[in-house]
Amino acid sequence: MRLRNIPRAESVLANSEMVIKDERHFRGKWNSEIFHNNHPLHIEVGMGKGQFILTLAEQNPDINYIGIERYSSVLLRAVEKLEVTSDSSSEETVTLHLPNLRFICMDATDLPEVFAENEVSRIYLNFSDPWPKARHARRRLTSAEFFARYDKILIPDGTVEFKTDNRDLFDFSTEQLETSDIWKMTACTYDLHHDPAMNEGNVMTEYEEKFSSMKHPINKLIAARK
Ligand code: SAM
Numbered sequence: 760m761r762l763r764n765i766p767r768a769e770s771v772l773a774n775s776e777m778v779i780k781d782e783r784h785f786r787g788k789w790n791s792e793i794f795h796n797n798h799p800l801h802i803e804v805g806m807g808k809g810q811f812i813l814t815l816a817e818q819n820p821d822i823n824y825i826g827i828e829r830y831s832s833v834l835l836r837a838v839e840k841l842e843v844t845s846d847s848s849s850e851e852t853v854t855l856h857l858p859n860l861r862f863i864c865m866d867a868t869d870l871p872e873v874f875a876e877n878e879v880s881r882i883y884l885n886f887s888d889p890w891p892k893a894r895h896a897r898r899r900l901t902s903a904e905f906f907a908r909y910d911k912i913l914i915p916d917g918t919v920e921f922k923t924d925n926r927d928l929f930d931f932s933t934e935q936l937e938t939s940d941i942w943k944m945t946a947c948t949y950d951l952h953h954d955p956a957m958n959e960g961n962v963m964t965e966y967e968e969k970f971s972s973m974k975h976p977i978n979k980l981i982a983a984r985k
Pocket residue numbers: 760804805806807808827828829830833865866867868884885886887888964965966967
């Protein structure tokens with residue numbers, strides 16, 4: 760993701776009711792204090808500009824969604840997608856409020872400080888940064904270190920769904936699962952868009968649209984506990 764420093768990002772996010780600022784305060788209380796229901800909670804880690812999670816939130820009002828992105832300049836783009844001009848004669852904007860969607864600007868390293876045990880039903884990882892150097896492998900969102908964090912917050916039959924066009928990162932991810940005592944792969948494809956069973960209902964991310972238009976095959980796996 761090419762990053763630009765956008766000076767207004769911090770103030771726009773600070774004033775947006777879609778963005779949760781004191782995220783650690785809501786650990787264990789997301790449904791009771793933020794969503795006011797008992798619906799399943801799904802999170803996307805590294806949501807980028809948000810097309811995927813916005814579409815899912817619109818399609819599934821009975822699921823609560825939290826999008827996580829570490830850069831304010833990127834999260835700003837998702838917040839702006841929800842802002843529309845209220846009528847053609849005015850410049851005034853209103854925020855489209857999806858009651859089942861919130862965003863957090865944070866690093867995923869801190870997930871267990873923000874979500875309690877058994878609080879999350881599903882984790883989406885889409886086109887995560889590859890961190891190609893071996894010495895940075897622990898930073899990959901599908902490393903054993905990150906799966907240990909997911910283990911702390913997912914319900915017993917919770918799942919991790921991962922898509923990428925990066926074959927090296929995908930092979931690394933399948934190896935992490937194959938050597939794990941806790942996790943197994945329940946589904947795997949090396950060409951999602953030509954795999955009718957796995958592609959059914961697929962919602963494309965910004966990166967997925969870009970790379971599939973360049974004819975890159977999209978890999979997808981689903982992980983669950985053994
Ligand atoms: N998921 C989007 C998509 O598929 O279009 C964006 C993909 S982009 C390559 C990866 C995004 O993940 C970037 O916006 C990056 O800032 C974010 N990201 C990477 N590591 C992260 C971490 N540890 N915590 C939170 N966000 C992270």
